[in-house]
Amino acid sequence: xxxxxxxxxxxxxxxxxxxxxxxxxxxxxxxxxxxxxxxxxxxxxxxxxxxxxxxxxxxxxxxxxxxxxxxxxxxxxxxxxxxxxxxxxxxxxxxxxxxxxxxxxxxxxxxxxxxxxxxxxxxxxxxxxxxxxxxxxxxxxxxxxxxxxxxxxxxxxxxxxxxxxxxxxxxxxxxxxxxxxxxxxxxxxxxxxxxxxxxxxxxxxxxxxxxxxxxxxxxxxxxxxxxxxxxxxxxxxxxxxxxxxxxxxxxxxxxxxxxxxxxxxxxxxxxxxxxxxxxxxxxxxxxxxxxxxxxxxxxxxxxxxxxxxxxxxxxxxxxxxxxxxxxxxxxxxxxxxxxxxxxxxxxxxxxxxxxxxxxxxxxxxxxxxxxxxxxxxxxxxxxxxxxxxxxxxxxxxxxxxxxxxxxxxxxxxxxxxxxxxxxxxxxxxxxxxxxxxxxxxxxxxxxxxxxxxxxxxxxxxxxxxxxxxxxxxxxxxxxxxxxxxxxxxxxxxxxxxxxxxxxxxxxxxxxxxxxxxxxxxxxxxxxxxxxxxxxxxxxxxxxxxxxxxxxxxxxxxxxxxxxxxxxxxxxxxxxxxxxxxxxxxxxxxxxxxxxxxxxxxxxxxxxxxxxxxxxxxxxxxxxxxxxxxxxxxxxxxxxxxxxxxxxxxxxxxxxxxxxxxxxxxxxxxxxxxxxxxxxxxxxxxxxxxxxxxxxxxxxxxxxxxxxxxxxxx
Numbered sequence: 279x280x281x282x283x284x285x286x287x288x289x290x291x292x293x294x295x296x297x298x299x300x301x302x303x304x305x306x307x308x309x310x311x312x313x314x315x316x317x318x319x320x321x322x323x324x325x326x327x328x329x330x331x332x333x334x335x336x337x338x339x340x341x342x343x344x345x346x347x348x349x350x351x352x353x354x355x356x357x358x359x360x361x362x363x364x365x366x367x368x369x370x371x372x373x374x375x376x377x378x379x380x381x382x383x384x385x386x387x388x389x390x391x392x393x394x395x396x397x398x399x400x401x402x403x404x405x406x407x408x409x410x411x412x413x414x415x416x417x418x419x420x421x422x423x424x425x426x427x428x429x430x431x432x433x434x435x436x437x438x439x440x441x442x443x444x445x446x447x448x449x450x451x452x453x454x455x456x457x458x459x460x461x462x463x464x465x466x467x468x469x470x471x472x473x474x475x476x477x478x479x480x481x482x483x484x485x486x487x488x489x490x491x492x493x494x495x496x497x498x499x500x501x502x503x504x505x506x507x508x509x510x511x512x513x514x515x516x517x518x519x520x521x522x523x524x525x526x527x528x529x530x531x532x533x534x535x536x537x538x539x540x541x542x543x544x545x546x547x548x549x550x551x552x553x554x555x556x557x558x559x560x561x562x563x564x565x566x567x568x569x570x571x572x573x574x575x576x577x578x579x580x581x582x583x584x585x586x587x588x589x590x591x592x593x594x595x596x597x598x599x600x601x602x603x604x605x606x607x608x609x610x611x612x613x614x615x616x617x618x619x620x621x622x623x624x625x626x627x628x629x630x631x632x633x634x635x636x637x638x639x640x641x642x643x644x645x646x647x648x649x650x651x652x653x654x655x656x657x658x659x660x661x662x663x664x665x666x667x668x669x670x671x672x673x674x675x676x677x678x679x680x681x682x683x684x685x686x687x688x689x690x691x692x693x694x695x696x697x698x699x700x701x702x703x704x705x706x707x708x709x710x711x712x713x714x715x716x717x718x719x720x721x722x723x724x725x726x727x728x729x730x731x732x733x734x735x736x737x738x739x740x741x742x743x744x745x746x747x748x749x750x751x752x753x754x755x756x757x758x759x760x761x762x763x764x765x766x767x768x769x770x771x772x773x774x775x776x777x778x779x780x781x782x783x784x785x786x787x788x789x790x791x792x793x794x795x796x797x798x799x800x801x802x803x804x805x806x807x808x809x810x811x812x813x814x815x816x817x818x819x820x821x822x823x824x825x826x827x828x829x830x831x832x833x834x835x836x837x838x839x840x841x842x843x844x845x846x847x848x849x850x851x852x853x854x855x856x857x858x859x860x861x862x863x864x865x866x867x868x869x870x871x872x873x874x875x876x877x878x879x880x881x882x883x884x885x886x887x888x889x890x891x892x893x894x895x896x897x898x899x900x901x902x903x904x905x906x907x908x909x910x911x912x913x914x915x916x917x918x919x920x921x922x923x924x925x926x927x928x929x930x931x932x933x934x935x936x937x938x939x940x941x942x943x944x945x946x947x948x949x950x951x952x953x954x955x956x957x958x959x960x961x962x963x964x965x966x967x968x969x970x971x972x973x974x975x976x977x978x979x980x981x982x983x984x985x986x987x988x989x990x991x
Contacts, residue, residue: 318379402425407428419443443476475502488515524571553576639664644668687711775795783809792816795815844868859884906931
């Protein structure tokens, strides 16, 4: 996407002095009845239209009327709750749904209609909208519409803004298509056309029709499967300021030469098109170009160098190209640049110090290239505006003095596997706005300083894993104010020791594995629930029992407490963790019987209980765990026969291990039904000759090793 779609104010629906949301204006009775009929067809779970009662329809929610005639001019029912604010990913309670009643066509003076970001569950865009001849603004984006776009919309000759598009962040996903775009030519007043994600596969003349609109200033056609001609007999839409043609089908994968005629462009998106044709000189006349997206194509290093001449650029994305060269020293000519994104572009060589002259730069991303060398203070001399720095996947080292005070205040610091150590980077102390910090595998061999223990209170994503950090584990206080609902913390594979004091309730993923932590696993605070989804405390020295308070973490999906010194029984309340799909308690000193309640965890995929002191029989309730892919019960004191239901009910098993228990009796033929079993199966039991032969010869059972240990009589 090039930029956000222009705001409504840039495309007025008429004379703004005539439209008011005013309770003193008397609405037209026939239009009031039309609105009530329209409401009857809608599903309104959030009671968004509760104000639609009484006679004064001009005071109703979403309605604006002419200040003298009372005619309804504006109907704005867009859903304003952002996509990421929903707790339930499958249902939008704030969205309108249902059917669109044709009574809407009775609003003959309507100039503005916005139903965007709702969820109309696959209904078609109604043809009667073509009767609203006075419409200036129509927005049906991301509202769950489906099917063919009605050609009747071509009757809206006064329309200035039309948005039928979608985005990857929408909730009510449109699934629109068109076989013939000739109706677009009737929209002679159109200034903004957004058809993102509309399927144009069967409308290969579509671009020619759009070219007939001379007043267009904004055109978004990204991800449309549209065929883009290399040549146009005449370019009509030379007024374009914003153009996004990302993810389409360009003739011969060439950049069309007619783009040179669009000299007034501010924003241009050509991403994800596999383009490779040289573009030198293409932008020479585009002196107003500020936003350029050329990502996911096949441009080479000469392209990047030629773009350094576009001094007006503020945003440049050349990620996922085949640059096969270094960042040119001429990069400092882009003095207005705020975003430089060069992810996964086969860059090599060193980073020029000229980069430090880009005083406006806010985001610099060069992850997953092959850049080498040392980054010094000179690379960051004048980057006082820098907020995001991503160096992932290169062969770089950061060499700055311990007294360095950077000019910037970073919010995102992403530099895994970049040599930062051996000392803990003192310059982090100056960074008061950090929300994301990733310095995993950064060769830091040092104690965590006390000042960092305070700084990290505000960090929402922290990864310092695979270093050699020493000292006590960090204490994380719950954030009071954050745009994030929860946090991810990883300090795994270090040398931290001491005890863990508490679980912050706003951490969704906590990984402290592979350290030297001791003491008991802390309890959750009383009468509070945790948002934790992933908890990895494995490979430490925790003692005591598994705290029952973990059962309050109803969102928990991943729990790994393996390779500790835990004892006692498995809490029966683990059955409350309905979302759990990985449970690893291996190699502790847990005892007693395997709780039958575990069988109620029907979504569990991986269950590791090996290396403990479990006794008794397998609970029959385990046959309900039909999603299991791994079942490891080895090295315990279980005494039972191999149940036939393992082969009958656990058909998704790929790994099965019963070794070093006290299983006895014959091996059931039903194990041969485990057709997905791969890699390894270990069973200690008295071998049933027929089953052994079948397991060895079963063609559908791809097991690289089947190990049977004989019990002494």
